[in-house]
Amino acid sequence: MPHLAVRDVRAKYGTLEVLHGISLSIEAGEIAALVGPSGSGKSTVLRALMGLTPITGGDVMIAGERMDYSSARAVRTARDRMAIVFQQYNLFQNMTVMRNVTLAPTKIKGWSKAEVGAEAMRLLALVGLSEKADAYPDQLSGGQQQRVALARALALKPQILLLDEVTSALDPELVNEVLDAVRKLAAEGMTMVIVSHEMGFVREVANKVVFMDGGEVIESGSPEDLFNAPKTNRARNFFSKIIRH
Amino acid sequence: MNYRFQFGVVWDNFGALLEGALLTFQLGVIAFGGGALIGLVLASLKTYGPWLVRFLVDCYVVFITNTPALIQIYFLYFGLPEVGVRWSNEACLLIGLTLNAGAYLTLILRAGFLSVRITELEAGQTMGMSLIQQVRYVIMPHIAKSIYPALANFFIVVLVMGTSIGALIGVDELTGQAINLSTVNYRWLEYFTVVAGLYVVLTFIASIGLAYLGRWTFRVKAKIF
Ligand SMILES: Nc1ncnc2c1ncn2[C@@H]1O[C@H](COP(=O)(O)OP(=O)(O)OP(=O)(O)O)[C@@H](O)[C@H]1O
Ligand SMILES: [Mg+2]
Numbered sequence: 482m483p484h485l486a487v488r489d490v491r492a493k494y495g496t497l498e499v500l501h502g503i504s505l506s507i508e509a510g511e512i513a514a515l516v517g518p519s520g521s522g523k524s525t526v527l528r529a530l531m532g533l534t535p536i537t538g539g540d541v542m543i544a545g546e547r548m549d550y551s552s553a554r555a556v557r558t559a560r561d562r563m564a565i566v567f568q569q570y571n572l573f574q575n576m577t578v579m580r581n582v583t584l585a586p587t588k589i590k591g592w593s594k595a596e597v598g599a600e601a602m603r604l605l606a607l608v609g610l611s612e613k614a615d616a617y618p619d620q621l622s623g624g625q626q627q628r629v630a631l632a633r634a635l636a637l638k639p640q641i642l643l644l645d646e647v648t649s650a651l652d653p654e655l656v657n658e659v660l661d662a663v664r665k666l667a668a669e670g671m672t673m674v675i676v677s678h679e680m681g682f683v684r685e686v687a688n689k690v691v692f693m694d695g696g697e698v699i700e701s702g703s704p705e706d707l708f709n710a711p712k713t714n715r716a717r718n719f720f721s722k723i724i725r726h
Numbered sequence: 727m728n729y730r731f732q733f734g735v736v737w738d739n740f741g742a743l744l745e746g747a748l749l750t751f752q753l754g755v756i757a758f759g760g761g762a763l764i765g766l767v768l769a770s771l772k773t774y775g776p777w778l779v780r781f782l783v784d785c786y787v788v789f790i791t792n793t794p795a796l797i798q799i800y801f802l803y804f805g806l807p808e809v810g811v812r813w814s815n816e817a818c819l820l821i822g823l824t825l826n827a828g829a830y831l832t833l834i835l836r837a838g839f840l841s842v843r844i845t846e847l848e849a850g851q852t853m854g855m856s857l858i859q860q861v862r863y864v865i866m867p868h869i870a871k872s873i874y875p876a877l878a879n880f881f882i883v884v885l886v887m888g889t890s891i892g893a894l895i896g897v898d899e900l901t902g903q904a905i906n907l908s909t910v911n912y913r914w915l916e917y918f919t920v921v922a923g924l925y926v927v928l929t930f931i932a933s934i935g936l937a938y939l940g941r942w943t944f945r946v947k948a949k950i951f
Contacts, residue, residue, distance in 0.1 A: 531852045553856070560854045571849040575867045584863060585853035637853060 482545050484509040484672045485641055490539035492529040499525050501696045502539065507689060509544075510670040514683040514704075517693035518719060523676040524568075526693075527643045530674075531565050532556035543640065564639035568646040570630040572618040578605070579614040582633045590637070597636065604632040608662045624655030628662055635666075642666065644675040680723055684708060692716045729915065736916045739907050743917075746903030747924050751932075753892065753899055754885035757820060761827025761884070762835075762877075768828065769835035770861060783832065790829030796891050798822050803895045819892045827884050834876050838869030870943075878936040882929050900924060 483506040492500040500522050507513045515523040528534040530541060532550050541548040543562045549555035573581050582601040586592045605611050608628035618626050627647055634642060644663065648656045660682055666673065667686045677683050683690060684704045691701040692711075700707065700716045711717045736743075772783045790798065799822035806813060813821070842865050850864045893902035900921055908917040 533848055533851065557854050560852055565852050567845065567849065569845055571843075571845040573846055573849070573864060573867075574843075575871050585850075585855070588863060589854045589859060 483507060483542070484511070484544055485513075485674070486540075486542040487526075487530070488540045488542070490526075490529060490541065491537045492525055492534050493537050494525075494534060498537070499534075499696050500529060503693075503696075503698055504539075505674075505689075505691050505698065505701060507672060507674070509672055511688040512667055512673045512675060512686050513689045513691055514687035515674065515676045515691050515693060516678075516680070516683065516719075516723075517699075521693040522696040523693055524645050525696075527565055527645050527674065527676065530559065530563060530643060532559055561637075562639065563641045563643055564634035564637050565643040566627070566630045566634050566645065566647050568650055570618070570623075570626045570650075572626055572630055572633070574618050577615050577617055578610065578621070578629050581618070581629055582636045585633075586636050586638075601632070601636055604635050605629075607635075607665060608632050609658065622655060623651045624658050627651065627659050631659070631662055631666075640672065642671055642673045644673060644677075646676050646678065649678055678723070680708070680720075692719065694719070731916055731919075732913060733916050733920070735911055735913050736907075736920050740920075742903055742907060743900065743920065743924060746898055746900040747928055749897075749903075750885065750889045750899040750901075751928060753816075753820060753823065753889045753897075754881070754932075757823035757827050757888060758881050758884045760820075760824035761831045764824070764828030765831025765833075765835045768832040769839055772832065772836055773839045774857065787829045787832050790826055791833070795822065795826045795888060796894065798826055799891055799895065815892070815896045818895060819889075819897050823884065823888045823891070826888065827880070830880060831877075834873055834880060835869060837876075838873040839865060841872050842868050874940045878933070878940065881936065882932060885932060886925055886929060900928075 486506040488504050489502045490500055490504070491498060491502055503522070503526055505513060515526060517523055525534055529536050536550045541550075541559065543559075546558075548559040548562070550559065573584070576584065579598075579601060582604065583594075583597050586597040586600075587594050602611065602614070605614055608631055610625060610628055610632070613621060613625060613629075618629070621629065627650075631644075631647070647663070648659050651659065656679070660679065663673075663675070663682075664686065675683075675687070687704050689701060690704050690707040692699050692707060692713075692715075694715050700711060700713045707716060708720055711720055768783045768786070771779050775783070799819060802813070802818040802822050803815070806818070846864050846868070847860055850860045855863065889899050890901040892899040893905050896902065898906060904917045904921040908914045
């Protein structure tokens with residue numbers, strides 16, 4: 482049984498349908514990478530999975546369980562199974578790093594403060610930010626903030642982690658520190674769906690590449706297949722443009 | 727200028743003035759606190775409520791902010807007895823001031839609500855926060871910080887301008903006390919000079935207290951004056 486199975490999902494912003502039936506599936510511990518031109522709907526897929534953009538059709542199954550997006554209350558199950566890291570980090574600016582990481586586990590999940598605190602320190606160490614626990618987001622670099630966002634998402638112990646272009650807002654010299662943290666997670670066997678323009682990184686960590694355009698999946702398969710021998714013209718055009726840089 | 731200042735009589739009654747100052751301070755704090763509570767509820771309703779509720783909030787705010795506080799308090803003071811409700815002068819002043827502050831604070835807090843970054847709210851939602859939890863953990867801390875200076879300024883307004891209306895309906899706060907005392911021996915200028923000084927001391931203490939509170943709790947670098 483796939484860990485995450487998305488079947489024919491449609492999503493709308495207001496009256497504008499931007500996902501016209503998206504399907505993808507990954508096994509536990511696998512990483513799927515969504516790639517495609519700007520505006521193709523990659524972020525919307527992740528937002529729809531998290532219940533931020535309304536789903537108007539199709540199914541999302543996690544470990545065989547159907548996710549319900551019909552109400553604010555029902556959607557909490559999906560939000561319990563998955564966590565997302567946004568391109569712009571979206572940290573709580575008025576809270577310290579530590580509070581950003583521990584707020585939801587203690588206040589929303591009601592987990593024990595001591596355990597959450599210890600876990601937060603472990604996660605901050607994992608992303609290399611142990612010494613920044615008491616700093617505020619505006620005192621950190623973009624790469625550091627993004628790593629805090631990663632730790633914050635992991636503190637909720639998600640089964641599946643969604644990463645939306647976690648390096649595209651960063652200066653080139655900061656990209657690697659964030660990618661390193663993601664590599665560690667991959668090594669730990671975290672199931673992930675990532676949106677990324679770092680093709681080298683995608684080739685390295687992804688088990689499956691999903692090429693999207695115009696709100697549809699055009700082609701998907703292993704990184705080798707898509708990068709080296711794309712079957713569709715659109716995919717071929719896209720990869721030939723991207724990989725040249 | 728031929729007027730000869732004689733402060734002796736003022737010093738004799740300084741204790742009474744201090745009592746007035748204390749009452750002024752208490753009235754200011756309670757009216758502001760109650761107003762902040764009203765403001766928080768109404769600003770939430772204005773942001774998340776159905777249209778009828780939003781409309782009613784607007785009516786309240788427009789009515790209060792477009793009429794003088796004195797008139798509103800007179801309504802309670804002269805109006806309520808006509809319908810058989812008897813409140814003390816202090817209660818009329820306090821309720822009037824609180825309702826008045828509530829409208830202004832609704833406006834201030836509403837601006838704070840609007841300044842919350844949508845990205846932080848979305849982060850909160852994806853972490854499983856309910857609407858109430860978003861208000862409590864994301865919106866409130868953000869508002870507290872971003873509108874703190876406006877809140878602190880408004881507290882001073884309530885403390886100085888708001889409470890002194892009490893003098894007109896027989897509440898012995900600082901201004902009222904000064905009027906009472908000076909009608910006895912006609913040393914108006916002396917009393918009001920000292921009272922002005924007391925107001926400055928009061929607002930100075932409040933400003934310093936607020937600046938430190940802001941600095942420690944919200945990391946706001948507030949200027950004192
Ligand atoms: N809040 C919104 N309201 C209306 N339309 C939106 C909104 N956000 C995105 N869209 C539209 O939805 C489509 C898909 O956008 P999406 O952000 O998912 O693309 P993307 O593949 O993530 O692009 P990028 O690589 O630039 O991040 C685009 O056509 C975009 O214009
Ligand atoms: Mg995007």
